[in-house]
Amino acid sequence: MSVITVFNGLFSEAGIVVKRVVDATGSRLVTDQEIVADAAGLSGMAEEKIARAFSARTSVFNAFSHEKERAVAWLRLAMARKLLDTDNLVFSGFASQLPPANIGHILKVCLISDMHNRLAIAEREEGYAEKHAQKIIHHDDKDRAAWVKALKGVDDPWNPALYDMVVPVAKTGVDESAALIVEQAANQAVTITPATRKAVEDFLLSATVGSVLAGEGHNVTASAKGGDVTLTINKHVLMLERLEHELKEIVGRVEGVKSVTTKVGKGFHQTDIYRKMDFDIPSKVLLVDDEREFVQTLSERLLLRDMGSAVVYDGESALNLVEEDEPEVMILDLKMPGIDGIEVLRRVKASRPNIEVIILTGHGSEADRAVCMDLGAFAYLHKPVDIDVLSETLKAANDKIKAGK
Template identity: 60%
Template sequence: MSVITVFNALYCNEELIVPQLVKKTGYRLVEDAEIVDQACTLSGLSADRISRAFTAKTSLFNPFTHEKERSIAYLRLAVADILSQGNLVVHGFCAHFIPPPVTHVLRLCLVADMSYRLQQAGRLSSPEKDVLKVIHKNDEDKSAWTQQLLGNADPWDSALYDIVIPTDKIGAEESVHLIIRNLNTDVLVPTAASLAALDDFRLLATVQVALTREGHDVSVAVQSGAVTLTIEKNVLMLSRLEQELKEIVENIEGVKTVTTEVGKDFHQADIYRKLDFQAPSRVLLVDDEREFVQTLSERLLLRDLGSAIAYDGESALEMVREDEPEVMILDLKMPGIDGIEVLKQVKATQPEIEVIILTGHGNETDRETCMQLGAFAYLQKPVDIDILSETMKQANEKIMRRQQGELS
């Protein structure tokens, strides 16, 4: 039940080597798309949201949603479930989830110099500058990925693999023969220690998902069923948090003991916050009055309502496209694109975003126009912060009901 993992730089003959390897070994090919689909089933998150974990760019809302960390937790559990089958070729980003103590894994990396990669990409008949942009973006994503998972920003570092194959110097067929020769060794026969490490890996993934579901983000280590939870951020009531974490973990099947400790960053000013999935966390505040909107953001954060800020309509629309907020607090009178035009465009392209108008200059006609365009609510400045918070929570409840309807 050996496993082969393949991680590659783009345009390094992976489209030739991986299929041949699958054919020669008879192993089942598992790629990122399959693992993402399983993670979707486990989490209820969309495939698009989970796949963003593979990109270097992190959403502006991630400090409040921990969406990347949550996605990685579910992807890790999906990999752990799939590995129980054995005789697999795991190809893609998810190859890096398998920890080194699982020794019945042959870890491969396919790389080549840039000139060769550009030559291989030339088959696409795209301008070289466009191809180079794609390659650099892919390399950037893979560097961010190995940095996050392994603390190593060099995704091609030979220390991460058993074999690094320079595909500009070794052809596809010869590469496959090299892999097969190394696969057929006693080193890759599953041992009791390696299988035990695989069990620990699956338990670690299960614990991380259980904590994630309850809104917690702590480091997890597992050794022979003994779970250690490390709290990296400062917390006002440490003993209460430790007790809550233990209560979540100790009843998970396979857990023998649970201990907690504080990490090296525990005494930094950053405060540990448990996620509240009932509160809106992807909130975009749009207002050209900088002091007002910054103060509003701070006041909302005191109520555990995280938000990002845009100071004009153009920036807001760009953030809508790239970061997909769920709730928007929108002023009407702004230079450039005004609030009504922003509302029109948002509702035309992403109608699921709930928009709360918050203005000091509107009138009854504006209110009627905004509500007809699909605004969730229309509020006047100055607004009572409790009324605004409650309105945001009502908008979030509507979003959650819609999402639950889509899943059922």
């Protein structure tokens, strides 16, 4: 039995259609949650961080942490292992986009309906008002479009070129939609053959290579064919030969790899610079200070030491970013208009105790220091600070975070 992947628009009755396909074929349903759990188990990353890869929103720290790219690498590996181990599966959700197009025994299905019908289903099934339903659908479509763009390089997530079947469920009907999928799943064109098995093995090797590189802090695209691996570098590199040598050395140790070739991709000539993730230094540092020139200069000096940072200029913005994102270390001034540093520290430690907070102030007293340390600050430093002292303090905070994980 072939493998079926189903990608769908929200409120397109995909759940009902998929259930009927599973019942009719005797296949096992594999959800996004299962793939995420497998990826988390393989990588050691938290499931919630893996699942964030499906969101269009990217962390402000991602240029340094590569967290989204690492999550995708592990999701690919989880999917590849599933495909190698078992047939007769139905994958439904974002993960359905993970396999490459050249695995011939995968029937690729898209379930979608026009907006009028999607809004009607949202009202009927969830009781949503039209305006609220439009907002939810728009947000979900945005996530799906960003996901497809990242994996396939295609702007339209419903583009027929991505699928073997695009089924307009509202127009076709739930029963007929399921029947069409079951019929096509039995088609000789999606029968498992030695060649399609080999394509799965190539996918597994490329995914394994991708996860190994991600584990070493690299972000490149890997493909494989018969043990021959090609690595594509899509960001500009100041010392390309050195990077190529390092990549080949890492990948050459992966079981099953016969040869390694490197090349530059379309993004290589853009202005963005390739940055390897260094797990020994913090990559998600939030700088909070109302002295704009000082904090911008500090951010630049940390960048020279390969430490990624985001900058905000007041306590309220810091608290909002903490709620929306996940900084690991915060460098916090005490004296700021509005919400001061001590109150920011108090709230951060109450809601996100794992964030290590380094106080950096030019106006603090011994009494302030005692309060901050009692509230859980990692360190208390005075301006002007020696950049080497601050760097070592950041590394020590990062070591504490790693030990806690």
